Amino acid sequence: MPSTTAYGSMAIGEEPKPQAWSCASAFKFTLVTGFVATLLVLLEMQFGGIVGVVLLALLAVVCVLAFVAFCFAARPFSSSLVLVPFVAIKLQVKVVSILAAYAGRGFKPTFPEWTLVYELTITMMRYTFVEYGHLVGDENAPLLRSPFRMHGEFILKSNSRKHNTIPEKLQANGMDHMWLRDPEKKEHRVVVIHFHGGGYVVSDLLQDVELANQTHTMLQQILKDKYKLDVSVDVFLPNYRMAPEHLYPTAVNDCFDMYQYVLKHENIAPDHVIFSGDSAGAEMSLSNCIRLRDAKTPELQPLAVLAYSPLVDFSETGGDEKTPYCLLAASFADTCLATYLRSVTEPEVLFNVSPINHSLLNLPPVFLQWGSLERFYEQGLRFKAKADAEGVTNMELDVLHNFAHDPVMFPTAISPAAEKAIRHGCEFAAKQAARVLGGKVGSA
Template identity: 30%
Template sequence: MLKASSAAAFLLAVLLSPASALDGTAQTPASQEQVKKLIALWHQHLDGAHTLLEQRSAFEKFMESTPQPTRVQIKHVDADGVEADLMWPARLHHPIGTRAILYIHGGGFYSGSSRTHRALAGALAKAASADVLLINYRRVPEYTYPAQIDDALDAYRWLLASGYRNDNVVIIGDSVGGTIAIEATLRQMRFNAPLPAAVVVMSPITDLAATGASMDDNAVSDPLIGRSQIETMRKAYLGDRSPTDPEVSPLYADMTRFPPLLMQVGSGETLKDDTLRLATKARQAGVDVTTEVWTGMIHQWQMFPFWLDDAKRSNQRVADYAMAHFADKPEE
């Protein structure tokens, strides 16, 4: 396990890491084939699902067919009214109790759950030697904005009330989970409340107005999400609220004083510019931002470490980043 005293260790690891799909090199044929097979499976399970509830059900069934986490303990908890799974490495008989990851799943605000994201959350618990609180926030269409952000904040505050120090908590989210992670942290900033040690977002939607050029440039290469899907989820999530409201789209927010931020995105994603534009804005505001663009990866590739080698590598980097920012470092 990482024993570095600061985030400098993570940056050193980046410089010394072997060439991979991250560093701008060409995607390997093996990686291309793995992504191709994943896309085929995605179409097999999700094509034909049209309404939000149909897509929710199809996604759940798809993920139920994937491998479940191993070598982790799971305890169902009530995190101040938010249903959640508390996960930790199986070698321990009880939660670590010091370091925690608050994991916020993706799924377009309307799908995804602790069941769909257990494999990813479990992998992070083991790799980061941390407890992971994987929450089931309220989803659309049953609950609209701001229920999702309210639930994330309630869960974060539950961790603090349970004895985890804020400098030992990292918030991580994929897709709209990343959106919620950023917005929840921004709200904490507006309240002048304790902030997490760091935030990690994987392919977040930072602009619900969908104005990024990659929306069109990568429309063919990314079958998982596009402009029409974002417009549908935006209407269900926001109603008549403006998608450029900084309290719903981080791209339009003031990022000054935001905690250290790791952003991962695939080069073939429609959401690539959502990451790159927010990263630029955050840096200009003085935020410590690390941006990773993974060659040939599609939206939410990190969810599939059992099928994609690049998902295993990218998830390990997320775990390393979390460990580098925990105030209390894991022991070897």
């Protein structure tokens, strides 16, 4: 049924309606294939056998390069180096099947909100997590961290120039972290601390460089345009130790310690700090606010929390049959959680790991966002319903219809919902910041 949030009306609880493979779609696919084949034949007739030789040579080079790339991608999903080529072949076959299905639908994605690139990404991630999630979520986890870091390192300078931020490395608590600094040092500023996701076992803080820079730009722009506030916005990407090398509660404690570090070394008040996190990082943002509340230190609570696709109930992650279009397959999600919680043996401790098992009163303003197709969506609705039942009035829910888990994790070139999803979070954060800064900062 429809539900209204601060960002408009959206459908909640509706069954997904994928695009069907119709006769018309198949006919279009046949026409396009026939056109390409005819064009190649005409070129061959016009220029002779040399065209065929050149085309075959180019095709061979492309195939070799593609296979090498797939072998590189297949390593984290292989239990040994010997199996890498075979896994690479399976991945290539899967890509071809996705493209064939796309063509068969008349070159339309499964859902109208998707693009081909997003569908390829989501479907391939789900496939690898279904087939090899038991490896990636445990023993092969370290192998799936470097690609995320490499991506972040590759775009760091160019993306920071685009958003007018200055990358600044920090070494603290035995780890490397990253600041994305606002070059304009104003008297007042807001700091966003973003904790990356990855199921507590994979990913890297640099994976979220684009998300962090967009947050800087959007939050600053909304504060200036809507609230007439001219404020510096710095974004901090902290590191934390992950499983299987470091088990619960290492990661959440590392996040808490880096928040304390920022307060101590950046000369900034807690009510000028915004927690942000996606997936596992979002859960740890919520858990640390609960920790501060239970420690009776309300003065240390951050200004607000932006929780993108958080896991809030560790006891119920859902089955694959309920979420066939989510990138998080049960094999991967369950293995990650089992690995992360391997040291937890007492039922009471396990119960308290889940944010949903705590009171949600007296927390900072919280922005919650899930995709309607994702594994954590149903528990997200239960989390918000619990908050409403307790009388919580400073929590907002945003649902991205027909999107899978964690749309903000992907670059905007991949996820068509990323920019909108981040903007919704920044609108919420700006509203909270304006409430605190309104009487302190002059008009733009």
